[in-house]
Amino acid sequence: MADQPRRPRTLGDARSEAEAAFKKVTAKVAQAPPKTNAVPGVKEQVTLRIDQDVLEHFQSGGPGWQDRINDALRKAAGK
Template identity: 80%
Template sequence: MADQPRRPRTLADARTEAEAAFKKVTTKPVEAPPKKAAIPGAREQVTLRIDQDVLEHFQSEGPGWQDRINAALRKALGL
Protein backbone atom coordinates (compact mmCIF):
# COMPACT_ATOMS: atom_id res chain seq x y z
CA MET A 1 0.00 0.00 0.00
CA ALA A 2 2.97 2.29 0.40
CA ASP A 3 3.33 2.54 -3.37
CA GLN A 4 -0.24 3.85 -3.84
CA PRO A 5 -0.57 7.64 -3.74
CA ARG A 6 -2.85 9.04 -1.09
CA ARG A 7 -5.86 10.77 -2.41
CA PRO A 8 -6.56 14.20 -0.95
CA ARG A 9 -9.13 14.40 1.82
CA THR A 10 -12.37 16.02 0.84
CA LEU A 11 -14.59 18.13 3.05
CA ALA A 12 -17.04 15.22 3.33
CA ASP A 13 -14.25 12.89 4.53
CA ALA A 14 -13.09 15.40 7.14
CA ARG A 15 -16.65 15.94 8.35
CA THR A 16 -17.28 12.19 8.60
CA GLU A 17 -14.07 11.71 10.58
CA ALA A 18 -14.88 14.63 12.89
CA GLU A 19 -18.42 13.37 13.51
CA ALA A 20 -17.12 9.87 14.28
CA ALA A 21 -14.53 11.26 16.72
CA PHE A 22 -17.14 13.48 18.39
CA LYS A 23 -19.62 10.63 18.70
CA LYS A 24 -16.96 8.37 20.20
CA VAL A 25 -16.16 10.77 23.05
CA THR A 26 -19.70 12.01 23.73
CA THR A 27 -21.75 8.81 23.59
CA LYS A 28 -22.68 7.43 26.99
CA PRO A 29 -22.18 3.71 27.50
CA VAL A 30 -25.35 1.64 27.57
CA GLU A 31 -26.42 1.20 31.18
CA ALA A 32 -28.18 -1.80 32.64
CA PRO A 33 -31.89 -1.30 33.34
CA PRO A 34 -32.67 -0.07 36.87
CA LYS A 35 -33.04 -2.77 39.48
CA LYS A 36 -36.36 -3.50 41.12
CA ALA A 37 -36.91 -2.16 44.63
CA ALA A 38 -35.18 -4.32 47.20
CA ILE A 39 -38.09 -3.83 49.59
CA PRO A 40 -41.34 -5.46 48.46
CA GLY A 41 -44.20 -2.97 48.30
CA ALA A 42 -41.86 0.02 48.44
CA ARG A 43 -43.30 3.23 47.08
CA GLU A 44 -41.74 5.30 44.36
CA GLN A 45 -41.70 9.09 44.33
CA VAL A 46 -43.18 10.58 41.14
CA THR A 47 -44.42 13.91 39.88
CA LEU A 48 -48.08 13.88 38.94
CA ARG A 49 -50.25 16.65 37.52
CA ILE A 50 -53.86 16.48 38.65
CA ASP A 51 -56.70 18.98 38.55
CA GLN A 52 -56.76 21.51 41.39
CA ASP A 53 -60.29 20.53 42.49
CA VAL A 54 -59.28 16.87 42.79
CA LEU A 55 -56.25 17.79 44.88
CA GLU A 56 -58.32 20.08 47.12
CA HIS A 57 -60.87 17.31 47.65
CA PHE A 58 -58.24 14.86 48.94
CA GLN A 59 -56.36 17.49 50.96
CA SER A 60 -59.56 18.79 52.60
CA GLU A 61 -59.80 15.58 54.62
CA GLY A 62 -56.47 16.32 56.30
CA PRO A 63 -53.16 14.45 56.52
CA GLY A 64 -52.89 11.20 54.59
CA TRP A 65 -54.24 12.67 51.35
CA GLN A 66 -51.51 10.99 49.31
CA ASP A 67 -52.49 7.60 50.74
CA ARG A 68 -56.13 8.31 49.88
CA ILE A 69 -55.22 9.18 46.29
CA ASN A 70 -53.23 5.94 46.09
CA ALA A 71 -56.20 3.98 47.47
CA ALA A 72 -58.57 5.62 44.96
CA LEU A 73 -56.24 4.76 42.08
CA ARG A 74 -55.97 1.15 43.28
CA LYS A 75 -59.77 0.91 43.52
CA ALA A 76 -60.19 2.37 40.02
CA LEU A 77 -57.74 -0.23 38.67
CA GLY A 78 -59.37 -3.05 40.57
CA LEU A 79 -56.23 -3.87 42.55
Protein backbone atom coordinates in the same frame (compact mmCIF):
# COMPACT_ATOMS: atom_id res chain seq x y z
CA MET B 1 -9.31 1.95 -22.28
CA ALA B 2 -8.41 5.18 -20.53
CA ASP B 3 -12.09 5.79 -19.85
CA GLN B 4 -12.49 2.70 -17.69
CA PRO B 5 -11.17 2.38 -14.13
CA ARG B 6 -8.41 -0.15 -13.62
CA ARG B 7 -10.56 -2.30 -11.36
CA PRO B 8 -14.30 -1.90 -11.78
CA ARG B 9 -16.26 -1.94 -8.52
CA THR B 10 -18.54 -4.85 -7.96
CA LEU B 11 -21.19 -5.43 -5.35
CA GLY B 12 -18.77 -7.53 -3.33
CA ASP B 13 -15.86 -5.11 -3.29
CA ALA B 14 -13.67 -4.91 -0.20
CA ARG B 15 -14.88 -1.47 0.88
CA SER B 16 -18.55 -2.44 0.80
CA GLU B 17 -17.80 -5.63 2.67
CA ALA B 18 -15.80 -3.75 5.30
CA GLU B 19 -18.58 -1.17 5.78
CA ALA B 20 -21.19 -3.90 6.11
CA ALA B 21 -19.05 -5.73 8.68
CA PHE B 22 -18.48 -2.50 10.64
CA LYS B 23 -22.19 -1.67 10.70
CA LYS B 24 -23.02 -5.18 11.83
CA VAL B 25 -20.56 -5.02 14.73
CA THR B 26 -21.36 -1.46 15.83
CA ALA B 27 -25.15 -1.50 15.41
CA LYS B 28 -27.00 -1.08 18.70
CA VAL B 29 -29.56 -3.74 19.38
CA ALA B 30 -32.72 -2.40 20.98
CA GLN B 31 -33.30 -4.21 24.23
CA ALA B 32 -36.06 -3.64 26.71
CA PRO B 33 -34.85 -2.76 30.19
CA PRO B 34 -35.08 -5.68 32.60
CA LYS B 35 -38.36 -5.80 34.45
CA THR B 36 -38.15 -5.39 38.17
CA ASN B 37 -40.60 -7.01 40.50
CA ALA B 38 -42.57 -4.62 42.65
CA VAL B 39 -41.83 -5.05 46.32
CA PRO B 40 -44.98 -4.76 48.46
CA GLY B 41 -45.03 -1.67 50.63
CA VAL B 42 -42.24 0.14 48.77
CA LYS B 43 -43.37 3.39 47.19
CA GLU B 44 -41.72 5.33 44.41
CA GLN B 45 -41.67 9.10 44.29
CA VAL B 46 -43.17 10.53 41.10
CA THR B 47 -44.44 13.84 39.80
CA LEU B 48 -48.11 13.82 38.89
CA ARG B 49 -50.23 16.63 37.48
CA ILE B 50 -53.85 16.51 38.61
CA ASP B 51 -56.66 19.03 38.55
CA GLN B 52 -56.71 21.54 41.42
CA ASP B 53 -60.23 20.59 42.53
CA VAL B 54 -59.26 16.92 42.77
CA LEU B 55 -56.20 17.79 44.85
CA GLU B 56 -58.28 20.01 47.15
CA HIS B 57 -60.80 17.20 47.61
CA PHE B 58 -58.14 14.80 48.88
CA GLN B 59 -56.31 17.44 50.94
CA SER B 60 -59.53 18.55 52.64
CA GLY B 61 -59.53 15.24 54.54
CA GLY B 62 -56.35 16.28 56.35
CA PRO B 63 -53.10 14.38 56.71
CA GLY B 64 -52.83 11.18 54.69
CA TRP B 65 -54.17 12.72 51.48
CA GLN B 66 -51.37 11.13 49.42
CA ASP B 67 -52.32 7.69 50.75
CA ARG B 68 -55.95 8.38 49.87
CA ILE B 69 -54.97 9.33 46.31
CA ASN B 70 -52.89 6.13 46.11
CA ASP B 71 -55.86 4.07 47.33
CA ALA B 72 -58.16 5.71 44.77
CA LEU B 73 -55.69 5.05 41.97
CA ARG B 74 -55.21 1.47 43.12
CA LYS B 75 -59.00 0.94 43.10
CA ALA B 76 -59.29 2.51 39.62
CA ALA B 77 -56.51 0.22 38.36
CA GLY B 78 -58.33 -2.82 39.73
CA LYS B 79 -55.56 -3.69 42.17
